[in-house]
Each structure stands twice: as structure tokens, then as C-alpha cells.
Amino acid sequence: MLRSDRWLIWLFLAPxxxxxxxxxxxxxxxTVIESFYDTSFISPDPRFVGTAVYEKVxxxxxxxxxxxxxxxxxxxxxxxxxxxxxATALLLNEKLPFRGLTxxxxxxxxxxxxxxxxxxxxxxxxxxxxxxxxxxxRLGALDDNAAWLASPDTAMAAVIFVAVWKxxxxxxxxxxxxxxxxxxxxxEAATLDGAGPWRRLIDVTIPAIKDVVLVNIVLxxxxxxxxxxxxxxxxxxxxxxxxxIFPTKIFETGFxxxxxxxxxxxxxxxxxxxxxxxxxxxxxxVSANKRRALA
Amino acid sequence: MxxxxxxxxxxxxxxxxxxxxxxxxxxxxxxxxxxxxTEPFAIPARLxxxxxxxxxxxxxxxxxxxxxFLNSLIVSGASVAITxxxxxxxxxxxSRTQLTIITALMAGVVLxxxxxxxxxxxxxxxxxxxxxxxxxxxxxxxxxxxxxxxVAIWMLRGFLLKLPISxxxxxxxxxxxxxxxxxxxxxxxxxxxxIATAVYVLIVTWQEFLFALSFTSTREMRTxxxxxxxxxxxxxxxxxxxxxxxxxxxxxxxxxxxFLQRYFVAGLTAGAVKG
Numbered sequence: 267m268l269r270s271d272r273w274l275i276w277l278f279l280a281p282x283x284x285x286x287x288x289x290x291x292x293x294x295x296x297t298v299i300e301s302f303y304d305t306s307f308i309s310p311d312p313r314f315v316g317t318a319v320y321e322k323v324x325x326x327x328x329x330x331x332x333x334x335x336x337x338x339x340x341x342x343x344x345x346x347x348x349x350x351x352x353a354t355a356l357l358l359n360e361k362l363p364f365r366g367l368t369x370x371x372x373x374x375x376x377x378x379x380x381x382x383x384x385x386x387x388x389x390x391x392x393x394x395x396x397x398x399x400x401x402x403x404r405l406g407a408l409d410d411n412a413a414w415l416a417s418p419d420t421a422m423a424a425v426i427f428v429a430v431w432k433x434x435x436x437x438x439x440x441x442x443x444x445x446x447x448x449x450x451x452x453x454e455a456a457t458l459d460g461a462g463p464w465r466r467l468i469d470v471t472i473p474a475i476k477d478v479v480l481v482n483i484v485l486x487x488x489x490x491x492x493x494x495x496x497x498x499x500x501x502x503x504x505x506x507x508x509x510x511i512f513p514t515k516i517f518e519t520g521f522x523x524x525x526x527x528x529x530x531x532x533x534x535x536x537x538x539x540x541x542x543x544x545x546x547x548x549x550x551x552v553s554a555n556k557r558r559a560l561a
Numbered sequence: 562m563x564x565x566x567x568x569x570x571x572x573x574x575x576x577x578x579x580x581x582x583x584x585x586x587x588x589x590x591x592x593x594x595x596x597x598x599t600e601p602f603a604i605p606a607r608l609x610x611x612x613x614x615x616x617x618x619x620x621x622x623x624x625x626x627x628x629x630f631l632n633s634l635i636v637s638g639a640s641v642a643i644t645x646x647x648x649x650x651x652x653x654x655x656s657r658t659q660l661t662i663i664t665a666l667m668a669g670v671v672l673x674x675x676x677x678x679x680x681x682x683x684x685x686x687x688x689x690x691x692x693x694x695x696x697x698x699x700x701x702x703x704x705x706x707x708x709x710x711x712v713a714i715w716m717l718r719g720f721l722l723k724l725p726i727s728x729x730x731x732x733x734x735x736x737x738x739x740x741x742x743x744x745x746x747x748x749x750x751x752x753x754x755x756i757a758t759a760v761y762v763l764i765v766t767w768q769e770f771l772f773a774l775s776f777t778s779t780r781e782m783r784t785x786x787x788x789x790x791x792x793x794x795x796x797x798x799x800x801x802x803x804x805x806x807x808x809x810x811x812x813x814x815x816x817x818x819x820f821l822q823r824y825f826v827a828g829l830t831a832g833a834v835k836g
Binding site for chain 1 (some may be wrong): 569572573575576579580582583584585586587589590593601602604605606608647648650651653654655657658663666669670672673675676677678679680681682683684685686687688703704706707708710711714739740764767768770771774775785786787789790792793800803804807810811814815818819822826829
């Protein structure tokens with residue numbers, strides 16, 4: 267397409283822009299508007315109530331627990347997923363037998379549909395029939411059957427574990443690509459200077475891929491905060507709301523109880539949190555580009 | 562660089578542990594799907610099926626399951642085709658001009674990737690209700706195209722930026738019009754990017770759950786993830802069947818991914834690493 271074909275540029279863009287406008291940007295604003303109206307199953311006609319719904323939501327007992335759960339969930343998954351992803355990338359960057367095969371197999375959880383992942387692990391966690399208790403008891407790590415998903419003390423950790431299992435291959439993929447771009451002569455120079463593997467990792471490899479690490483962390487932060495299917499299918503937010511995070515709370519309030527106003531209020535808060543994360547992402551990207559321009 | 566023997570041994574052991582961690586759940590899913598009805602209830606749980614049988618697969622492939630499968634095929638297939646087409650057109654425009662307004666629009670597209678689906682679903686639901694599209698394939702296709710389009714545009718733009726513009730200029734000198742240049746020069750060259758994007762859209766739409774759960778209300782319209790979720794209640798105790806269904810839901814998308822992995826990994830990492 268050459269410069270003179272400006273009309274064609276707009277013709278090619280129009281359908282995409284129209285769709286995104288109507289089905290992403292308009293709903294984004296729509297959620298904010300919705301949060302100022304109240305509807306319920308009993309009175310389905312929306313009524314303008316100003317910030318009344320916010321006051322109600324903020325004062326409710328559920329709100330602080332949803333915020334806390336979201337923090338635990340997001341920080342836990344992002345941290346573990348990136349650590350495991352990075353360690354795996356380091357391992358599979360070494361010349362080992364069956365490396366290619368392992369790289370391919372490790373990606374399988376990433377492609378396994380979320381609902382299947384959740385159902386499979388729910389069954390793995392089953393107190394009597396599940397593989398986890400049976401293995402742990404046989405290995406001597408556990409004395410008696412534990413009800414991982416049914417106890418408020420362990421449910422969140424159990425769900426985080428599954429999300430990390432499904433998510434770390436994605437982080438690994440990106441870290442592996444970054445590691446393969448690291449200048450090998452620098453590593454060799456460090457080796458000649460007498461640096462051991464640990465020093466090489468800290469002084470050469472990590473500084474070289476710092477930008478990718480940061481972008482990767484912020485991206486998984488955004489994705490994890492918005493996760494719905496694994497948590498919903500495994501626990502429905504339970505037991506006793508121990509695993510309710512923003513997306514599950516929004517779905518339950520909106521489509522389970524038809525309290526659209528309250529669901530939208532939770533939606534607006536989650537959009538605000540996300541705006542913060544996106545700002546962080548932009549900041550990281552801009553400073554990374556600046557560093558690259560200087561280098 | 563040569564490593565000491567013990568280091569190498571430790572690394573190989575780590576690799577084996579990693580493979581076990583990743584594959585054990587898959588193995589168990591397969592194993593239970595091959596067990597006769599009472600065997601999943603053996604306590605403690607057994608890893609290998611003692612009496613392997615395909616009966617669960619036959620049982621699970623009931624008419625409802627076939628309906629869900631067909632719905633998923635229709636919705637994912639249409640979403641892949643439409644997203645890739647619209648995405649390629651938009652990405653081409655975004656990659657061949659540097660007008661300020663176009664750059665600003667591209668930023669808007671990148672931003673839209675990050676909108677939380679749960680936070681925007683209520684207005685989309687109401688739009689669909691007013692358009693009387695709830696509980697139709699079309700409502701899901703529209704939603705899927707909208708949410709996958711931003712990433713598709715971003716991925717395809719990365720590919721198109723790397724194509725040499727000189728080929729298009731040469732075709733223009735030969736008298737080819739812009740539409741012909743697009744169709745006969747750009748599209749064939751962009752094929753790896755198109756495949757990578759199609760795989761991405763397939764992975765996302767094949768497993769999409771939130772929209773499918775909210776927009777469909779009858780069994781005739783359900784997609785596989787929603788149908789599978791219903792199985793928990795309906796056939797909760799029949800684990801063999803549940804696992805057999807799970808295998809059948811997963812195999813198509815895993816198979817496609819393995820055949821086209823090369824393209825997908827290249828497409829994803831090119832964008833992520835180069836920023």
C-alpha cells in the first residue's frame with residue numbers, strides 16, 4: 267500500500283475499528299454508567315442512584331475479602347509462574363538429551379483448555395479418589411486425606427498451584443526466546459574472568475534480559491488479575507468466599523443474582539486496578555525503549 | 562562449554578522432574594478415561610488402568626456432546642476466519658503508514674487487549690439482548706472476534722513490518738493496483754503470520770468460557786467448555802466419561818498446536834522479545 271492510497275487505509279481499518287468501538291470501548295464506558303444505576307431481580311428497571319451502589323459495595327463484608335483474595339491470587343500466581351518459567355527456561359537452554367522433546371511437552375498445559383484443566387485438577391484434588399492425596403500418603407508427605415478445595419485454608423493455594431501449572435509454559439516460552447538472544451561472547455568473557463554459573467546469571471544474563479522480565483511480569487499480572495474459568499470451575503469462589511476474586515464476584519453478582527449495578531461497581535474497581543497495571547506496563551515499555559535507544 | 566559430570570546429572574534429573582510435573586495430570590486424565598466404570602472409585606487411586614477399555618469414549622460421545630462439538634467448531638471456525646481477515650486488513654493499514662492519527666488508533670487497539678472481559682460483559686450482554694442475539698452462534702462469534710482482534714492485529718502488524726516494501730513497489734511499477742498487490746504480494750508473504758494468528762485465535766476461542774456461559778441458555782447452543790462444565794453436575798460421579806470427554810475436547814486444539822507450533826512460537830516471541 268503506497269502513500270497515495272489513503273482511502274484504502276481507512277477502508278481496511280473500518281470494520282475492525284467499528285467492532286472494537288462497539289464491543290470493547292462502548293462496553294468499557296457502559297460499565298461505568300451501569301454502576302450508577304441500581305437493578306435487582308425484584309425491580310428489573312434500572313434506577314439512577316448516584317454513588318449509592320458504591321457505598322453499599324464498599325461497606326459490604328464481601329468487598330475487603332474480594333480485594334484481599336485478588337491480591338493473594340494475583341501476586342501468588344505471577345510470582346510463582348515467572349520463577350518457575352524462568353528456571354525452566356534456564357534448564358531447557360542447556361544442551362541436554364531430549365531437550366527438543368521436553369520443550370514441546372512442557373507447552374502442553376498452556377494449550378489444555380481452561381475448563382478441562384479445572385475439571386481435571388478438581389478430580390486430582392478429590393479427598394478420596396484423587397491422585398494427589400494418594401501419592402502424598404504413599405510418599406509419606408501426608409498422614410490423612412486432605413480436602414484441598416473444600417477447606418478455606420487450602421483452597422486458594424490449591425487454585426494458585428493449578429494456575430501456575432497451566433501458566434508457566436507461557437512465561438518459559440518468552441524467557442527462552444530472551445535467553446537465546448543473549449550475547450554468547452559476553453558469557454564466554456565472564457567465564458574466562460573466572461565467573462561461575464551463579465555469577466554469570468546475576469551479572470550477565472539477568473541484566474541482558476531485564477526488559478523482557480519486566481514486560482513479562484506486568485503482562486502476566488494483567489492476565490492473572492482477569493482470570494475467570496479456572497477459579498470458577500474449581501471452586502465457584504468458595505468455600506465460604508475464600509477464592510472469590512473480582513471476575514468471579516462480577517459474574518456471580520451479575521448473572522447469578524441479577525444485581526447488575528453491584529456487578530458493574532465491582533467491574534469499575536477492577537478497571538481502575540487494571541488501569542494502574544496498564545500504566546505500569548506503559549512506563550516499563552517506555553523506559554525499556556529509552557534504554558535500547560541509548561545502547 | 563563442558564560441564565562437570567555431576568552438574569550434568571543434576572540437570573538431567575531436573576528435566577525428568579519437570580516432565581513428570583507437566584505430564585502426570587495428562588497421564589491420569591488418559592488413564593481414568595480408559596478405566597471401566599467402577600475402577601476410578603478404587604481407594605487409593607491407581608495410576609494405571611487395570612482393565613483398559615474404550616467404553617467411556619463411546620458413552621461420552623452422546624448426542625449432546627456432538628451438538629456441543631459442532632457448536633464449538635462453528636463458533637471457533639468462524640471466529641478464526643473473520644478475525645484473521647479483518648486483522649490482516651487492519652494490520653496492513655497500521656504497518657504501511659505513519660500518520661499521527663493512525664499511530665494513536667494503534668495505541669487504542671493495543672490498550673483494548675487488556676480490558677478485563679468480566680468487567681465489560683454486562684454492557685455487551687445487554688447489547689446482545691437488545692439485538693435479540695442472545696443464545697445464537699452469532700453473539701459468540703461477534704464477542705470472540707472483538708476480543709481476539711486486538712492481539713491478532715498486533716501480531717500480524719509485527720509480521721507485516723518485517724516484509725520488504727520493495728516487492729510491493731515493484732508490483733506497483735508493473736501496474737498492479739493496491740488491492741491486487743495486497744492479495745497477490747502481501748497475503749502470500751504473510752502466510753507464517755497468518756497461521757500463527759489463526760492458531761492463537763483457535764486456542765483462545767476453543768476454550769472460551771465466560772461469554773459462552775453468559776450468552777447461551779439452551780443445550781442446543783452450548784459450546785464444549787460450557788457443556789463440559791455441565792457434565793460435572795449431571796454425570797459428576799461418572800469420572801471415566803468425564804475424563805474421556807475432556808480428552809476429546811483437548812485433542813483437536815493440542816494436535817493443531819503441535820503441527821503449527823513453530824509458527825505460533827515465532828509469532829508470539831517476536832512481538833514479546835522485540836517489544
